[in-house]
Structures are given as structure tokens and as C-alpha cells.
Amino acid sequence: MKKAWILLVIGLAAWILVNNPIVNKYVASIKQSEVPTIKQSDSLYQSIVKHASTYEIPPSDAKIDRVWKAIPGYNGLKVDLTASYKNMKSKGIFDEKKLVFTQTKPQVHLQDLPPSPIYKGHPEKPMVSFIINVAWGNEYLSEMLATLKRHHVSASFFLEGNWVKQNPELAKMIVSAGHEVGNHSYSHPDMKRLTAPLAREQITKTNEIIEAATGVKCVWFAPPSGSYRDETIKVADELNMLTVMWTVDTVDWKKPSPEVLINRVMSKIDNGSMVLMHPTESTANSLDKLITLIEQRNLKIGTVSELMNEERIQK
Known part of the structure; x- marks a missing residue:
């Protein structure tokens, strides 16, 4: 009977740990922090890091233009190092076609501007x-x-x-x-x-x-x-x-x-x-x-x- 209670308590504790968002977040952060450590000496990963800034585009803030009045913002691009590494890992060589990007938001948005008419979208958006x-x-x-x-x-x-x-x-x-x-x-x-x-x-x-x-x-x-x-x-x-x-x-x-x-x-x-x-x-x-x-x-x-x-x- 005592053994059954001990097993029940252990099981309950395990369930609480698995379903605790704080614990899960901590475990995820540990796993994430391990990624750069593992790749620190990897030449492919270092090559991606080296080239990343070449392909990145800063976001563009919304603004009031002297001629066109309110112009919306436009997202920038940033290289996702981990995803790009996974994309290239099988061949082990840097390939710009396999770079993976995430979009970065501007700091100033259209709704942040003072009331103004809009005559066009962002000049870089096709x-x-x-x-x-x-x-x-x-x-x-x-x-x-x-x-x-x-x-x-x-x-x-x-x-x-x-x-x-x-x-x-x-x-x-x-x-x-x-x-x-x-x-x-x-x-x-x-x-x-x-x-x-x-x-x-x-x-x-x-x-x-x-x-x-x-x-x-x-x-x-x-x-x-x-x-x-x-x-x-x-x-x-x-x-x-x-x-x-x-x-x-x-x-x-x-x-x-x-x-x-x-x-x-x-x-x-x-x-x-x-x-x-x-x-x-x-x-x-x-x-x-x-x-x-x-x-x-x-x-x-x-x-x-x-x-x-x-x-x-x-x-």
C-alpha cells in the first residue's frame, strides 16, 4: 500500500513538471542556448553568420512624406541562422539559395502617424x-x-x-x-x-x-x-x-x-x-x-x- 502511494506521488510530481509552463519555458531556453554552443566550431554555421549581414534589410518606418503624405511602413528581412544552418547541413556548404529569412517589424506604424491622407503604398512594395x-x-x-x-x-x-x-x-x-x-x-x-x-x-x-x-x-x-x-x-x-x-x-x-x-x-x-x-x-x-x-x-x-x-x- 505504501509503495502504491509513493508511485502515485512520483507520478503526480512528474505530471506537474511536464505540464508546468515555467518548467517548460526553462527547458526550452536550455535547449535553445545549446544550439549556438554546438555550432560554435562549425565552419558552415560560422559562414552563415559571416554572410548574414549582407542579405539583411532593415525595416522601413511609416512616415509623413512632403508630397505623398502618409506612407506605410515595410518589414525588413533578417537571416534565421538556425533554420538556414539546418537547410544547408546535409551538403555542408554555404548556399545563399537555402538561406531562410524572418521579417522584422518597423518601429513606427501607419496608425502611429498623425491624421493624414494616403495616396500610395510603400515605394518598395511590388x-x-x-x-x-x-x-x-x-x-x-x-x-x-x-x-x-x-x-x-x-x-x-x-x-x-x-x-x-x-x-x-x-x-x-x-x-x-x-x-x-x-x-x-x-x-x-x-x-x-x-x-x-x-x-x-x-x-x-x-x-x-x-x-x-x-x-x-x-x-x-x-x-x-x-x-x-x-x-x-x-x-x-x-x-x-x-x-x-x-x-x-x-x-x-x-x-x-x-x-x-x-x-x-x-x-x-x-x-x-x-x-x-x-x-x-x-x-x-x-x-x-x-x-x-x-x-x-x-x-x-x-x-x-x-x-x-x-x-x-x-x-
Whole structure:
């Protein structure tokens, strides 16, 4: 009987040790501290350490640019010494193609900046976004959505509140297709001329309508015609929203031919560009070729949220 109790106590103590997070953390730290010791005299490991700084890229902080206003941060790269060593160990020779990297975060993020409009993403990020403002043009939406789906491209649709109120099913269709939706005011006013209370009403009312129709809570605001004043940006910021403008304008409302529209965009597009468009015949007829040409330049196409996040795209 006494022996059984002793075994029970030993078993209980062992269970406590195995499941104790403090003990587990201590054991893990010991194992981790052993790694460099084991590799200290390993020539391959030392070679990786020696070359690591050559391949590392420091992160880039978010900042306010004199021309482009708010610019998001961008992750840096750091060599994972242990993972790289394991990758090369079988052959025992240094191979830069087998280096493993981890991303390092900047110290200043977009949300740390004072309220400011955003005209583009980080200039080193090989990605662009389509900003599609919707207040009319229902007849071209289906074709544009079909083209985007065919190319596996997600865009950011900025919806007017009054339009969503009248077309809730179309708003749902945009979200169901995997696209991002943002706020484009309620009645398309000149936001620059509105007082703060009226600006807040336009944005808040639209947020409520979009959320009721689609279940999506908007985080981006695009002022109609790009018209705003500092107070407009502050009102959006108080509502936990960032204000988005554009880098490249298709001017599709002037009904340009597909050739003119495509040349206009491709002559200006670059890392971080945000391309403004609407559901128009010109854009619907240009979208397929435009996507192909952009991707041929090794630029990814993503939503505004994807463009603004700090995740580094590995080439």
C-alpha cells in the first residue's frame, strides 16, 4: 500500500513538471542556448553568420512624406541562422539559395502617424491596388467582377451609402466575390465644404448602411472627387478610419478608349500605386488587358488593406 502511494506521488510530481509552463519555458531556453554552443566550431554555421549581414534589410518606418503624405511602413528581412544552418547541413556548404529569412517589424506604424491622407503604398512594395468608387454604373459591375475573378484579383470597392441603400444585393455580391469595401460618403457631397458634424454624418450613415447590408465594418474612407480638408481627415480618424486617395487616375468617366486608358495607367504605375477607377464601359473593356500588363511587370494586385500592411513580398 505504501509503495502504491509513493508511485502515485512520483507520478503526480512528474505530471506537474511536464505540464508546468515555467518548467517548460526553462527547458526550452536550455535547449535553445545549446544550439549556438554546438555550432560554435562549425565552419558552415560560422559562414552563415559571416554572410548574414549582407542579405539583411532593415525595416522601413511609416512616415509623413512632403508630397505623398502618409506612407506605410515595410518589414525588413533578417537571416534565421538556425533554420538556414539546418537547410544547408546535409551538403555542408554555404548556399545563399537555402538561406531562410524572418521579417522584422518597423518601429513606427501607419496608425502611429498623425491624421493624414494616403495616396500610395510603400515605394518598395511590388504591389498595386484598384480603387473602384461606386455611386452609379451598375450595368458594368458584373463584367468587371467576372474579369477580376478570372484573374484571381481582389480590389477595393468604395461604396456610396445611398447607392448601397438602393442596391444592397449588388453590395453583397461584391463582398461575396472576396473584394474589400470602403466608405465613399452617403450622397457624394464636396467634403471640403462640409462642417465637421455634417462630414461625420456622411461617413457614419454610410458605415451603418454598408454594415447592415454586407456585415462589413469599413476601415477606409475615400472622399468623393478627392475633395477634403484637414478637418475631414480628422473626423475620419476619430471614427477609426483612414482616408484614401489615389496615385494614378484612369479618368474613365471621360469615356476614353481602352488604349488611352491603359497607356495612361501603365505610363505611371509603379510599386505602391493605387489606381482610381469606376464601373464604366471604358474600365470594363480595359480591365482584362490592364491586369495582364500590370502582372507582367511583376507587380501584385491586392486590396488597399493588403497594400498598406507591412508584410514584405518576397521576390
